[in-house]
Amino acid sequence: MVPTKILQHFPLIPYLKWMYRSPTMSQLIQWHVENKSTYGMVCHVVDGKAWAHINEAWLDFGNES
Numbered sequence: 001m002v003p004t005k006i007l008q009h010f011p012l013i014p015y016l017k018w019m020y021r022s023p024t025m026s027q028l029i030q031w032h033v034e035n036k037s038t039y040g041m042v043c044h045v046v047d048g049k050a051w052a053h054i055n056e057a058w059l060d061f062g063n064e065s
Helices: 012-021 023-029 049-057 059-063
Strands: none
Touching: 012 023, 049 059
């Protein structure tokens, strides 16, 4: 039997370090903290009830931008 699918992966930790090293990418990654909806509508996932629940349940995770 000849395999038809091959699973390839990339090393995640070096990629994340590279992303956070770039000032532009770092600002884009933290966009959700600074641009929450102010008029009560859900425009992004960060405005939803599930995101608020995660921030309340895991305070360390919620406080880290």
